Amino acid sequence: xxxxxxxLLAKAPAELAALTTRADFEAAKARYVGPNGxxxxxxxxxxxxxxxxxxxxxxxxxxxxxxxxxxxxxxLARIGDAEIAAQLGPxxxxxxxxxxxxxxxxxxxxxxxxxxxxxxxxxGFTVVEGPEVETEYYCFDALNxxxxxxxxxxxxxxxxxxxxxxxxxxxxxPEEKYLLRTHTxxxxxxxxxxxxxxxxxxxxxxxxxRDTSDATHSAxxxxxxxxxxxxxxxxxxxxxxLDYIFASLLGQDTKTRFRPxxxxxxxxxxxxxxxxxxxxxxxxxWIEIGGCGIVDPGVFEAVGYDPEVWTGYAxxxxxxxxxxxxxxxxxxxxxxxxxxxxxxxxx
Numbered sequence: 001x002x003x004x005x006x007x008l009l010a011k012a013p014a015e016l017a018a019l020t021t022r023a024d025f026e027a028a029k030a031r032y033v034g035p036n037g038x039x040x041x042x043x044x045x046x047x048x049x050x051x052x053x054x055x056x057x058x059x060x061x062x063x064x065x066x067x068x069x070x071x072x073x074x075x076l077a078r079i080g081d082a083e084i085a086a087q088l089g090p091x092x093x094x095x096x097x098x099x100x101x102x103x104x105x106x107x108x109x110x111x112x113x114x115x116x117x118x119x120x121x122x123x124g125f126t127v128v129e130g131p132e133v134e135t136e137y138y139c140f141d142a143l144n145x146x147x148x149x150x151x152x153x154x155x156x157x158x159x160x161x162x163x164x165x166x167x168x169x170x171x172x173x174p175e176e177k178y179l180l181r182t183h184t185x186x187x188x189x190x191x192x193x194x195x196x197x198x199x200x201x202x203x204x205x206x207x208x209x210r211d212t213s214d215a216t217h218s219a220x221x222x223x224x225x226x227x228x229x230x231x232x233x234x235x236x237x238x239x240x241x242l243d244y245i246f247a248s249l250l251g252q253d254t255k256t257r258f259r260p261x262x263x264x265x266x267x268x269x270x271x272x273x274x275x276x277x278x279x280x281x282x283x284x285x286w287i288e289i290g291g292c293g294i295v296d297p298g299v300f301e302a303v304g305y306d307p308e309v310w311t312g313y314a315x316x317x318x319x320x321x322x323x324x325x326x327x328x329x330x331x332x333x334x335x336x337x338x339x340x341x342x343x344x345x346x347x
Contacts, residue, residue, distance in 0.1 A: 002057070005064045008038055012068060016075040025079055029072055039068060105347040109222055109335055112249075112323045113204050116224050119248045123241060125202040125226060130187035132206055133166050136176040138186040143265040144298040157182055158208050158219075180208035183316060185265065188227040192303040197310050198230040204319065215331045218320070225316035229295070231309065235268070238292055238313040242272060246289075250326060253278045257286065266293025266314055280328030287325070290317030 012032065019025050033039050042061065049057050106114075117127050130138075140152055150156065160178040169178065187203035204224040211217045228237070239258065246254045258270035270293055273286040292315030297307035320332050327346075329335075334342050 002060060004042055005060055008032075008042070009064055009067060012071055016071055019075055019079065020082070022076075022079060022083075025072075025076055028075075032068055032072070033065070039065060105343060107335075107343065108323045108327055108329070108346045109319050111346060112319050112326060113222065113224065115249060116245070116319070116322070117202060117204065119245055120202045120226060123200075123244065125200045125228075128187055128191050128201045128203050129205055130181075130184070130190050130203065131166075131169050132181055132208075133160070133169050134179055134181040134186045135169060135171050136179065137172040138189050139179060139181050139183070141172075141176075142189045142299065142302040143185055144296050144302070145264045149264060151182065154210075156210050158210060181205075182209050183207055184223045184225045185314070185316065188225065188314065189299075189303060191227065192229070192305065197305060197312075199312075200226075200228050202226045213333065215333065218332055218336070220336075221332070222319040223316055224319055225314065227295070227312060227314045229300075229305070229310055229312035231311065233294070233311040233313055235270075235294060235313070238294070238315065241313075242292070242315065246274060246276075249322070250274070250276050251278055258292075261291060261293075263291055263293055265296050265299050266291075267296045269293035272315065272317070274325070276325060279325055282325065289321060289325075290315060292316070 015028060019028060029037075031037055039061075043065075046054065046057065046061070121127070136152070140149070145151060158180040160180075162177070164178050166178060171178075184203040184205045184207060187205070188201065191199060191201045191203075202224060203226075205222065206220065207223050208220055211219045213219065226241075228241075235258075239256070242256050246256055253276070255275040257273045257275070259273060261269045261271045263269040269291065271288055272290045272292055274289045275286055276282050277285070292313065295312040295314055300307040300310060300312075320335060323329060323335070324332065
């Protein structure tokens with residue numbers, strides 16, 4: 001049996017090296033380690049080996065099996081690399097001039113983000129950004145979101161392993177976890193902790209939530225959120241600013257309305273609906289566009305603001321939803337496919 005094992009291992013490398021397709025590989029694999037394979041047949045002969053020789057022979061068979069499996073794995077990897085190389089084609093020379101005449105163009109999400117920031121700067125807001133990797137304190141605790149809130153469940157939020165460490169993102173509590181931020185409201189907390197009010201900030205950026213990808217949902221998307229803190233801030237101020245933003249962005253025929261809702265960090269809270277029938281591909285009287293409300297006193301207490309003195313409002317919305325309305329795009333996945341034909345339409 002030892003001679004048969006030696007012969008099997010001797011012929012395998014040359015035969016495997018000659019394989020070029022997955023079909024050939026699967027056939028060879030079956031001949032060696034399949035139910036009727038050569039190695040399998042040798043293993044079935046162990047019953048005929050004298051009892052005193054079985055330990056040594058079993059060791060030889062295991063070593064041969066491991067060696068043969070390593071050769072099979074290497075062969076499959078080689079075939080896979082060759083398939084990828086064939087799909088990619090010849091290497092691209094980055095020093096060659098671009099076949100596309102003229103400069104590139106902004107991505108539609110960038111266009112909408114910059115336009116929103118321009119509108120809000122005119123209203124006195126300052127653009128601020130923060131890290132995409134956050135801690136539970138900035139993303140949940142300081143935003144009045146209790147530990148048992150559904151948004152903090154692992155089914156909704158991307159958490160990092162406990163051993164993960166990130167330079168520049170420090171924990172308030174050693175027991176809290178790192179996560180990918182689920183909203184840019186965490187930037188509002190960081191902004192309030194930097195100094196006293198009054199405060200007007202707008203925080204655009206990428207956010208992450210566990211979600212199924214389809215025409216209107218993505219696990220990775222972009223938000224823009226605003227926070228205004230001052231004395232005697234009311235819902236009337238919030239409604240006036242939203243009317244101004246959407247009339248500036250989507251046209252004077254755009255109307256907004258509030259519907260009561262619940263958010264842990266605002267009270268009262270509202271869903272914001274748009275009426276924009278003048279835009280392409282809008283076939284509903286009202287479309288939900290975001291959430292807003294008056295900042296909950298608990299949030300002010302978390303950052304050291306006196307809720308008896310200061311009031312404020314906050315609102316947020318998805319940039320993808322705005323871009324889809326503005327440009328008549330009906331599938332959110334177009335934004336992430338890097339299709340030049342799609343992107344060139346925004347030149």
